[in-house]
Amino acid sequence: MRKDYDVVVIGGGVIGCAVARELSRRALRICLIEKGEDVCSGTSKANSGIVHAGFDAKPGTMKAKMNLLGSRMMPKLAEELDIRFKRNGSLVLCLSEEGLPALHELYERGVANGVEGLAILTGDEARRKEPNLSGNAVAALYAPTGGIICPFELTIALAENACANGVEFRRNETVTGISREEDGYLITTDHALIGANCVVNAAGVHADEIHRMVSKLPMHITARKGDYCLLDKEVGGYVSCTVFQLPSALGKGVLVTPTAHGNLLIGPTATDVEDKEQTPTTAAELSYLTKTAALSVRDLPTRSVITSFSGLRAHEDGGDFIIGETPDAENFFEAAGIESPGLTSAPAIGCYLADLIAKKLGAEEKADFVPTRKAIPRLAELPAEERKALIAVNPLYGSIVCRCEQISEGEIVEAIRRPVGAVSLDGVKRRVRAGMGRCQAGFCTPRLMEILSRELHRPMEEICKNVSGSELLTGTMEGRK
Amino acid sequence: MKIHDLIVIGGGPAGLAAAVSARRAGVQDILILERDHVLGGILNQCIHNGFGLHTFKEELTGPEYAARFIAQVKEENIPYRLGATVISISKEKLVTYVSREEGLVQVQAKALILAMGCRERPRGALNIPGSRPAGIFSAGTAQRLMNIEGYQVGKEVVILGSGDIGLIMARRMTLEGAKVKVVAELMPYSGGLKRNIVQCLDDFGIPLKLSHTVVEIHGKERLTGVTLARVDENRRPIAGTEEYYACDTLLLSVGLLPENELTRALDVTMSRVTNGPEVDDRLQTDCEGVFACGNVLHVHDLVDYVSEEAALAGKNAAAYVLSQPAAGRTVDITADNGVRYTVPQKLDPEHMADAVTVRFRVADVYRDRYICVYCNGERIRRIKKRVLAPGEMEQVILKKSELKEPLQSIRICTEVE
Numbered sequence: 001m002r003k004d005y006d007v008v009v010i011g012g013g014v015i016g017c018a019v020a021r022e023l024s025r026r027a028l029r030i031c032l033i034e035k036g037e038d039v040c041s042g043t044s045k046a047n048s049g050i051v052h053a054g055f056d057a058k059p060g061t062m063k064a065k066m067n068l069l070g071s072r073m074m075p076k077l078a079e080e081l082d083i084r085f086k087r088n089g090s091l092v093l094c095l096s097e098e099g100l101p102a103l104h105e106l107y108e109r110g111v112a113n114g115v116e117g118l119a120i121l122t123g124d125e126a127r128r129k130e131p132n133l134s135g136n137a138v139a140a141l142y143a144p145t146g147g148i149i150c151p152f153e154l155t156i157a158l159a160e161n162a163c164a165n166g167v168e169f170r171r172n173e174t175v176t177g178i179s180r181e182e183d184g185y186l187i188t189t190d191h192a193l194i195g196a197n198c199v200v201n202a203a204g205v206h207a208d209e210i211h212r213m214v215s216k217l218p219m220h221i222t223a224r225k226g227d228y229c230l231l232d233k234e235v236g237g238y239v240s241c242t243v244f245q246l247p248s249a250l251g252k253g254v255l256v257t258p259t260a261h262g263n264l265l266i267g268p269t270a271t272d273v274e275d276k277e278q279t280p281t282t283a284a285e286l287s288y289l290t291k292t293a294a295l296s297v298r299d300l301p302t303r304s305v306i307t308s309f310s311g312l313r314a315h316e317d318g319g320d321f322i323i324g325e326t327p328d329a330e331n332f333f334e335a336a337g338i339e340s341p342g343l344t345s346a347p348a349i350g351c352y353l354a355d356l357i358a359k360k361l362g363a364e365e366k367a368d369f370v371p372t373r374k375a376i377p378r379l380a381e382l383p384a385e386e387r388k389a390l391i392a393v394n395p396l397y398g399s400i401v402c403r404c405e406q407i408s409e410g411e412i413v414e415a416i417r418r419p420v421g422a423v424s425l426d427g428v429k430r431r432v433r434a435g436m437g438r439c440q441a442g443f444c445t446p447r448l449m450e451i452l453s454r455e456l457h458r459p460m461e462e463i464c465k466n467v468s469g470s471e472l473l474t475g476t477m478e479g480r481k
Numbered sequence: 482m483k484i485h486d487l488i489v490i491g492g493g494p495a496g497l498a499a500a501v502s503a504r505r506a507g508v509q510d511i512l513i514l515e516r517d518h519v520l521g522g523i524l525n526q527c528i529h530n531g532f533g534l535h536t537f538k539e540e541l542t543g544p545e546y547a548a549r550f551i552a553q554v555k556e557e558n559i560p561y562r563l564g565a566t567v568i569s570i571s572k573e574k575l576v577t578y579v580s581r582e583e584g585l586v587q588v589q590a591k592a593l594i595l596a597m598g599c600r601e602r603p604r605g606a607l608n609i610p611g612s613r614p615a616g617i618f619s620a621g622t623a624q625r626l627m628n629i630e631g632y633q634v635g636k637e638v639v640i641l642g643s644g645d646i647g648l649i650m651a652r653r654m655t656l657e658g659a660k661v662k663v664v665a666e667l668m669p670y671s672g673g674l675k676r677n678i679v680q681c682l683d684d685f686g687i688p689l690k691l692s693h694t695v696v697e698i699h700g701k702e703r704l705t706g707v708t709l710a711r712v713d714e715n716r717r718p719i720a721g722t723e724e725y726y727a728c729d730t731l732l733l734s735v736g737l738l739p740e741n742e743l744t745r746a747l748d749v750t751m752s753r754v755t756n757g758p759e760v761d762d763r764l765q766t767d768c769e770g771v772f773a774c775g776n777v778l779h780v781h782d783l784v785d786y787v788s789e790e791a792a793l794a795g796k797n798a799a800a801y802v803l804s805q806p807a808a809g810r811t812v813d814i815t816a817d818n819g820v821r822y823t824v825p826q827k828l829d830p831e832h833m834a835d836a837v838t839v840r841f842r843v844a845d846v847y848r849d850r851y852i853c854v855y856c857n858g859e860r861i862r863r864i865k866k867r868v869l870a871p872g873e874m875e876q877v878i879l880k881k882s883e884l885k886e887p888l889q890s891i892r893i894c895t896e897v898e
Binding site: 229230277278279280281282283285286305306307308309380384387388391392395396397398399400403404406408409438439440441442443445446450460461464465466467468469470471472473474475476477478 | 516564566568577579580581582583584585587600601603604605606608610611612613614615616618619621622625626627629630631632633634635636657696697698699701702703718729730740742
């Protein structure tokens with residue numbers, strides 16, 4: 001069989017990109033296949049953006065292990081990839097006396113998992129730390145190692161770094177079948193036939209479908225939808241910690257948190273859905289969401305909502321992450337059922353799987369692996385003198401396109417021109433935040449389309465919000481006549 | 482660092498009129514900073530007519546109206562920068578802007594005029610449930626894509642909100658061959674001008690559904706439809722009244738918000754009703770020497786009033802620069818009983834002009850009411866109005882001669898009989 005690659009990674013979410021980046025340390029031919037028009041376009045694009053301290057998962061589970069490892073790896077990784085990461089601390093609120101035993105249980109679980117610095121605070125102690133907390137909080141579990149990160153930044157930075165180290169990214173390509181050959185796997189996509197020694201299934205909510213292409217062992221993934229509301233930066237400081245309520249069977253419940261970019265985020269709800277592609281928010285969930293979040297803090301500033309969205313968690317029936325070589329399919333590796341704390345665990349899962357694969361394939365470490373990646377300069381955050389110097393070098397940094405977030409044309413052009421660059425409005429938004437502010441792209445949409453059109457050499461009518469079919473225009477004025 | 486007598490932030494209708502007026506009042510050193518690549522602001526994309534009836538006694542299109550003021554700016558040789566986005570201002574009137582040509586520049590002003598205009602409320606602010614496909618535009622974005630860039634944004638259209646831009650776009654898209662199926666308005670009345678409802682909807686047979694809203698958005702890649710529902714008196718959707726409309730485009734015309742991001746750094750009193758700064762009868766904010774006019778101050782219905790207001794701001798800014806006029810105690814103007822707010826919010830009875838125009842909007846549609854002005858508790862004015870509507874700006878002119886001395890309070894309200 002012809003071998004195009006040593007390893008094919010299926011899925012360009014945070015897990016796929018983390019695995020690809022770790023694999024790229026080795027002398028291997030690697031490609032990553034993503035069905036979306038961009039990486040970070042599934043579960044990774046719509047989640048809480050939390051680096052969990054690690055007290056939730058049952059001791060001994062993969063979730064517990066990967067969470068703690070991932071949380072510990074995050075500071076160094078964030079530095080290498082030049083992305084924002086802040087240990088803002090987490091609080092789990094107990095809103096009634098009856099909840100106290102569960103809160104203590106959570107504390108014990110955290111200690112057993114190896115989480116550092118946990119403390120149980122009284123309601124008043126918690127309110128001293130976080131003045132806008134609800135007066136109904138009777139106690140809280142404080143975890144100083146809890147953190148926040150931007151999921152787009154992490155995923156895209158991993159992808160860029162993997163690409164810089166030789167991984168080939170094949171976006172807009174859907175895997176339709178995999179057959180096991182004598183000496184490897186033959187992967188069928190809507191564009192090509194690809195031969196590989198080894199396959200990594202990181203297909204998120206679709207991981208069970210990919211799994212069934214090669215394995216007889218049961219796997220079933222439920223898409224569990226979570227709705228969120230994002231609030232304006234003017235209320236981004238409403239809380240400084242990530243504020244949880246005591247967890248329930250469906251997840252960690254509704255949180256209130258600042259984001260890595262300084263907005264306030266509330267969410268998620270938890271509803272199992274049939275359709276793994278569509279993620280509409282519902283009136284009932286949005287209303288439940290604001291009501292529930294309002295239990296955590298006083299006078300939740302819901303007037304300041306700038307957008308709402310939803311994401312899908314990939315919940316596997318067994319309840320734990322499934323990570324490793326599939327027992328009945330040699331050289332087929334999986335990272336499935338990666339729901340929360342998946343974002344936190346991503347760096348650890350990447351290392352774990354890449355180590356297994358490298359060992360299996362006998363791959364050597366590369367001497368020329370570059371672990372660092374530079375972010376696109378964020379001009380709005382720079383002091384005047386630095387900003388001045390950058391504009392002197394590249395005048396496009398002086399042309400503001402997105403007024404709300406003060407994003408310049410220079411940043412947008414870079415987002416498009418980089419390896420694994422943006423090809424859609426959403427892609428630009430996730431890389432440099434143009435259109436992410438309070439006007440939600442009202443002003444900058446026409447300019448962004450123009451820049452995408454110019455840089456990608458595509459006519460305006462072909463510019464998409466995200467995937468093909470999401471074109472913004474339906475024709476030219478001349479075309480009508 | 483360069484020092485200017487007057488810096489005007491924004492080169493739209495407000496900024497242009499303010500600058501011209503300040504120059505004619507004697508200020509030599511003026512700089513207009515405009516973030517777009519042409520002067521004129523939003524008028525450039527308003528290619529319909531109806532502008533200038535008050536100012537020029539003729540009907541102009543938006544670009545024509547803008548051109549008149551741009552010509553005046555050029556005649557007066559007032560310097561302006563294009564593609565120059567102000568990124569911060571300070572209480573000390575230090576202005577920082579960036580542009581492609583000049584990079585990052587800091588300039589000091591003796592007086593500042595805020596004329597940044599307003600922006601549209603986006604979908605997110607309404608929290609409409611459903612999916613997030615392409616094909617949802619704020620009406621002004623669609624207007625820009627059509628009128629400036631020359632593209633069509635959709636074929637089958639539903640418009641949410643009956644603000645003026647939404648109404649204008651209903652007509653515009655119809656003329657360009659799109660099918661505008663319905664305009665839904667949450668309130669029991671339209672937020673737009675009566676003349677626009679007649680000329681843009683009635684004349685084209687486009688239904689306006691009052692007390693209706695979009696309760697769900699459908700479609701994955703591109704919009705495929707929306708669900709409308711009737712709302713009750715608390716603006717909550719009524720179950721069972723849902724109606725599905727297939728469409729590929731949803732335009733939102735659900736309100737305008739003054740763009741006061743820069744103003745925040747001045748720490749001036751902001752009005753929770755207008756979302757603009759509070760000003761006195763000179764249109765000066767709490768920060769001495771900082772004036773505001775146009776839609777950044779409060780959202781106007783007609784550009785003619787913007788120009789008029791801006792000219793006043795320019796004149797007062799000029800007086801501030803040239804003579805540092807005396808200022809005294811101010812008296813609040815209270816808006817009451819159906820009057821939502823007033824601009825200005827206060828006046829200086831000793832130093833006020835002989836006549837001060839107070840603009841305001843009402844809270845609901847009223848028939849056969851009076852607009853009344855009370856001074857120190859005593860009614861000094863009673864003006865009969867057959868119809869008052871939130872979509873139309875109202876005004877009363879306060880004459881210095883009719884105000885009681887010493888002035889303690891002014892209250893503007895509506896009254897039935």
